[in-house]
Amino acid sequence: MTWRSPLALLRDAVLSQKAREKELRSLVSNLPFEGLGKSKQPNRFFKPNAIKTNKYTPLFFIPMNLYEQFHRLANVYFVGLAILNFIPVVNAFQPEVALIPICVIMFLTALKDGWEDFRRYQSDKKLNNMPCLIYSRAAKHYIERRWKDVRVGDFVKVVCNETVPADLLLLHTSDPNNVCHIETSNLDGETNLKQRNALPGLCTSNDVFEPESFNCTVVCEKPNNNLNHFKCFVEKPDKEKTGAGIESLLLRGCTVRNTEHAIGFVVYAGHETKSMLNNNGPRYKRSKLERRLNVDVFFCVLLLFIMCLIGSLGHFYVWLLINCFNDIVKGHLDSPSLSSFYMFFTMIILLQILIPISLYVSVELVKIGQIFFILTDVDLYDEETDSRVQCRSLNITEDLGQIEYIFSDKTGTLTENKMVFRRCSIMGKDYPHKENVIAFLHHQETQVIPDEKLLQQISRSERSSSGISDPYMDFFLALAICNSVVVSMATTQRQRVIGLLKKSTTKSLSVLAKRTGSFWKVFDSPKQNGSSTSAHKRSDDANGVQPRALDPMTLSARPAAASGDVCYEAESPDEAALVYAAKTYGFTLLARTPNSVTVRVPSGEELVFEVLDTLAFDSNRKRMSVLVRHPITGEYVLYTKGADYAIMELLGTPGQQKKIAADTQYHLDCYAKDGLRTLCITKKIVSSREYQSWLADRKKALAAIDGREELMMASAVQLETELTMLGATGIEDRLQESVPDTITALREAGIKVWVLTGDKPETALNIGYACRLLEEGDLVINMTSTINLMDLLLKASVVFQVTCVSILDCTLEEVRRYHEDPRNVDTTQKISLMIDGDTLAIALSPDLQDRFLELAKRCRSVLCCRVTPLQKSRVVKLVRDKLKVMTLAVGDGANDVNMIQVADVGIGISGQEGMQAVMASDFAITRFKHLKKLLLVHGHWCHTRLANMIIYFFYKNAAYVNLLFWYQFYCGFSGTAMIDYWLMIFFNLFFTSTPPIMFGIMDKDVSAEMLMGVPELYRTGQGSGEYNFRTFWISMLDAFYQSLVCFFVPYLAYQGSDVDIFTFGTPLNTSSLFIILLHLGIEIKSWTVVHWIIMLGSVALYFIVTLAYSAICVTCNPPSNPYWILQNQMADPMFYLICIISTVVALLPRYTFYVLKNSIAPSPLIQAKHLDRMEPSVRDMWMKEWRSLRGGTEVKESRLSTPPSPTLETSVDFYPGFGDAASFVGEELSLNVITD
């Protein structure tokens, strides 16, 4: 290292800052500069690959940690008070003693932080020292280095099953097609393989890539955290630019699969990698209760201020009154006003614990305990995936008990997201696949039993047209080709390569998994089918039955070996279901590479289609297309599949087509009514000329770096026109176990359930009935438009909006009337609303949203269909902000992430669609039914426990502090404490701290069975819940009353006697201990062994510690001196008599009030508790009676997993009462009110 002037260093720092801030970065290879000094390195400005996530260094731990801790206002407050105590004129205690509580609390926090940080340091070290291969010019090959040695501009070689050390631009792979498969489970939990393509046109020969000859400049964007987006182009010396996107980027933390090795150019390293930028610690949400708590802390501050003011004024008054007394007391003193000013601060120090110092720490401890109990609940454990519930936000457990609105996704949340191909319609002819129903019951999701007629039809057309351009053939070819399913090789897919890196891989992976905060999990889905088969296959492999195949081409070259045993890895289960369906009819997808798809047709022939382009699915187009060249005819064929409304308008209209389209549409509607997910399959023959012109546009779009998405989409839309309808498919998605039951229970609990789905209205409606979101006999208001939004924008959207307004108004009016109608008293809340995305878009507009909410509020459930992810989150946000209610969003897919993040509580279902929802969520569960126990039982418990604990905490501090306050009236407002300060600290720190924490973790007001059986009970937590203005102030008043009793009983008993200060204070302290603990005893609803131990232990601890302290401390704490006081007192019967009477008098009102209230007007919770004590059989009878009494409908036998009958919809009728309003039909918007 050569010496460099500080100026140069400074300049470098400025330059590197500048370089990092630039929107575009130009990177060149490091190799020509190898061995040169640091200042010569071209990429020296960018971050190295070593990561450091620990916040502290050993040397600066204390100052930095203190700095962190002082971000918490409470800590500043308490330290400020402690410092105040060091000022002689105001101090109330020995200054050092006042520091103890805050020091203990800050020390504990620092200990926790330090330990966490040390763990981070260790895992960083592990990661930084993982081995990897970097090309070295000196050695002329790849040499093993550490991850931390990787720099931007290096060439890194990643071997199969190794983890990628930095974000690499893929330049070359061992695969002949230059593709590389990666598994991103470390990043997003998705276990399916994703394909990445090497940047084309860089290597001279396919076999060897020479890093030294790489002389291009890589221009890429500034690092960002978007895992699915990357913009970059490579500029060759001859100025030729090649664009590259995310499909050429290997992300740090991914694992290379199915590819022997891949070589990449490091574009981002270390903290600038996408995975590290995504890794932003645990989320911090503030619960509703905590917000309320902060308000009350503010009230306490106000109270403290008033009390101190009284003290200070009192001091002033006493001063004037007995001014001369000070001749005896003190020779000289400050002026009265100054002295009373000082007294104000002395009072603050004395009464500081009115602001509960340990409350925040205790609340955190309680939440940890509550989370422990949620995590260990066996009922929330899923056998199949071996996973428990996950708590990702640690501080909103009590919010679970206050939910008023649930927003649920449909697919994968209410349903299994296990797709089964159920029916199809080809050329306007329906093939019902009746046998599938049976297969379905046997849970063979991927196995489709072919329809006899269809099989015959296929063999017929095969014979007639030799499989070239028959629509039936085309239909299945489209199913097999038009998707993004990856064929995985059974043998090598998850196999670890035995190599020099073997040992570190497994370990480092788990480290990495922790690092990115993602979780390993086992899927149980069609797409997982790949791995399951591979697991099975692996055993075959071990027996030597099947030779190892490392590469898809080899596999496809040996069809015999692979036949029947191909496994598919699809990003969405729908696609896999379609591919499996095609396979059943003999169209087997054998291999997919970026440039080709191999399909075996029923004749046994293998067709290799050249893939010219793939127009990937996006949520705007709602369709995907694959452009291939037919191997036999040589035609350019575009296969498109997509949502019916996204396809229908793109159809060409030659005569015959129209009829087919109409028939298909009819079938589609039928499918949808059956609750099936529908897709349209189309085909288009593209002429060579057309293709060429399109290709030019496409290339332009690909190379663009700005507005690339828009251009790509425009080019896609350009091609997808004049399609020919082939047919449609219907895929069944089974309802999850116990969903209807759960929804009924949630609704009885007073929670409104909204379902937001991207599906068609018919499908949604059907699922709505199936999961008992809608009841037969409900009034369903249907607000769906039958036109596309695109058209809408072209046509007069104003008209549409006006229509919308009037419909909203009419409906609202009707609903109001319906509610006011005395005949409908019993049947209120039986209105449901159904709305689609387009209408919703208008309803959500600022001038309509109030009316929409007004309507939605009166509906028992709301179904939104065809909504986009953004709309989902807008709906949640609107309801949350406008109605001021607690919302919960539950979903499983990436499209639910927005909604989950917006809601007060976000719940992710770790299902089939990756982990994005889970990553964004606060709690992750595996099944929808777990929501019931999570909310009704754990939510209720957590809420009541924490609410009562916090109220108790405020009470406890107020009751204790007020004792000191009352004493001020008798000591000249001079700030004297009649209790030794050490004992005061111990009182809060040891004697009375554990019982409330235990109370907050373990109290159980009603048993889990009752809470599950009578969801009604959940309502106690809704709204302001058990911790509200009233309960808080009642307990504060009680605290005042109790402290008055606790002070004045001893006062009156000792009045005029020769009692000394601490002798007077001891019965006060003792009886307040008993009052405070027994008060908790009244609050505790169930006493377990733990309760007894802690309560009795606290009392024992008080006496032992105080006795020991009074016996040992002769002059240890001058001038206060509690020597032998308690011993003396305990020998005096008066002590006991005083303690008993003050305890009884203090607690009598609360106790009596509870007793009378429980007897005269028992709350539902108390009634439930009574039921709890009955015999189970009697209890069930009572529970049933109760539920029916309270208007909660009896839980009917729910129809589990049976598909809803299509006849349900046939009775669609206008609700008679609606008259004109109901039959109001807008131009393109209909309002239907459906009753049964």
Next chain:
Amino acid sequence: MNMRFYRTTMKEEGNSANRPSNTAFTQQRLPAWQPMLSAGVVIPGFLLIGLAFIGIGVGLLITSRSIQVLELDYTGTETSSPCYQCTMSNQSNCVCKLSFSIGTLFKGPVFFYYGLTNYFQNQRKYGVSKDFNQLIGDVSYFKSPSSDCQPYQRVNGKPIVPCGAIANSMFNDTFKLYQIINGKEELVPFDGKGIAWWTDYNIKYRNPDYTPLKNAFNDTEKPVFWTKPAYELDTSDASNNGFINQDFLVWMRRAALPNFRKLYRRITEGNYKDGLPAGNYSLEISYNYPVISFEGTKKVTFSNVSWMGGQNEFLGIAYLVIGSMCVVMSVVMLIVYAKFRFPEED
């Protein structure tokens, strides 16, 4: 098919490492006592507490009533008071005599207290104004008293021993009691032993190990308000001198409330062992302690004591009231129970 196979194997392998342990604790099913606060349950409790309290209350009241108390104010604010002239100007060694009579025998042992009102011994700054190390007999602190003692730390540059406001303000009225028998004054003997706490006398306060004690106080000053130094508090009895003087100890134990009394002497000897017989008495007070300036009063109290200390009717009444309330409540509860009982309570 493969999948089914896969799944079953998974289960057979016991692949449930994540399964939470199914114990009563983790599942929150620990056996618990669930007290039900309702009218029916608490009736016996209320009744029992009520009766017990009434019993205690009656006992306390009887005990308290049996205690005889005689209180005499001698502040001398009123002109009729015999001590009135002592409050005028600064007379030193003013003596006044207070006459009173006792109708019946004042049962012994009789405790003789002096009392002060409106006197804030519990004032914080007053309270901290002492040096423990001096009082425990550590001579090194005689030279440099604690700064807590300000402004009674030094006088004329010399350290004060015992320093501080409490010691400085020690009560210095003295009393002599005479029974007037046939016009003749007979001195009632006072017993000044053991009136302070045993721990104060034996552990907390110690004289420095000097003989004579005076030597320890070289180069120190007596407290400003004192007439004689600490080592001369009781020259007749070495075990009652210096810091372990009983009167000093009693004074140093600060009163909790602004109106208090402190034990001065007991009457346990001679003819008065069984108490003060009926008759006329005269109390000779050497009036030194000023209280008028802060509107305080001074008084003396004769009292005999029981197990519950001095006379105090409050506790007895409180117990009686609360006890009767509990009994009434139990009746109310009975009515409530009859009207609103839960079905399973039958």
